[in-house]
Amino acid sequence: MVNADNWWDGLVRDRYQAVLELVLDAMSDDYVTVEIILKTINEWDSGSRPETWTARSAAPVSRPEVIKSLTELVREGFAQAYIYDGPEACPVKFEPDKTRDLWFYPTQRGMNAVRQFPGKE
Numbered sequence: 001m002v003n004a005d006n007w008w009d010g011l012v013r014d015r016y017q018a019v020l021e022l023v024l025d026a027m028s029d030d031y032v033t034v035e036i037i038l039k040t041i042n043e044w045d046s047g048s049r050p051e052t053w054t055a056r057s058a059a060p061v062s063r064p065e066v067i068k069s070l071t072e073l074v075r076e077g078f079a080q081a082y083i084y085d086g087p088e089a090c091p092v093k094f095e096p097d098k099t100r101d102l103w104f105y106p107t108q109r110g111m112n113a114v115r116q117f118p119g120k121e
Contacts, residue, residue, distance in 0.1 A: 016069075018058035021117060023069040024078060024106060028114040031082060031089055031103040037066050070104060071096045078110035 026032060026040040042060040073079040074094040081094035082103045089103060106114060 015058050019061050019065050020069045020072060022058060022061065023066055024073060024110055024114055025117055027079065027104050028106055028111065031105045033103055034063060034066055034070070034099045037070075037104070038063060041066075067096050067099060070094065070099070073106075073110065074104075077107055078113060079104050079106050 022041045023037055026037040032040070038061065044059060070079065070081075071094070074081060080091050082089040082105060083092045083101055084090070084103065089105070092102070094102065
């Protein structure tokens with residue numbers, strides 16, 4: 001028999017993992033803002049990943065979900081926050097309540113993870 005609490009915890013954990021993957025994937029081609037991440041995920045381009053990619057089940061995602069995922073990805077070394085100073089992107093400390101002027105890009109560790117996602121050669 002499945003315990004309802006365990007079942008719910010599993011759904012929440014699976015969704016959170018899926019959102020983490022979607023956010024990391026959304027930033028894998030260029031520096032992106034929170035708004036660009038939201039648009040990339042919520043306006044899915046079927047040519048970028050197979051429709052069968054399990055993480056797709058988490059879409060659409062909300063701004064708070066994206067910020068929570070970015071917080072985790074930066075903390076765990078999968079992504080870096082940047083601010084543009086002229087034409088150069090300069091790494092900065094990520095503060096979840098100050099995302100307006102920030103751009104994000106995966107670290108090498110993040111890019112290695114992205115290469116494991118379906119459809120990425």
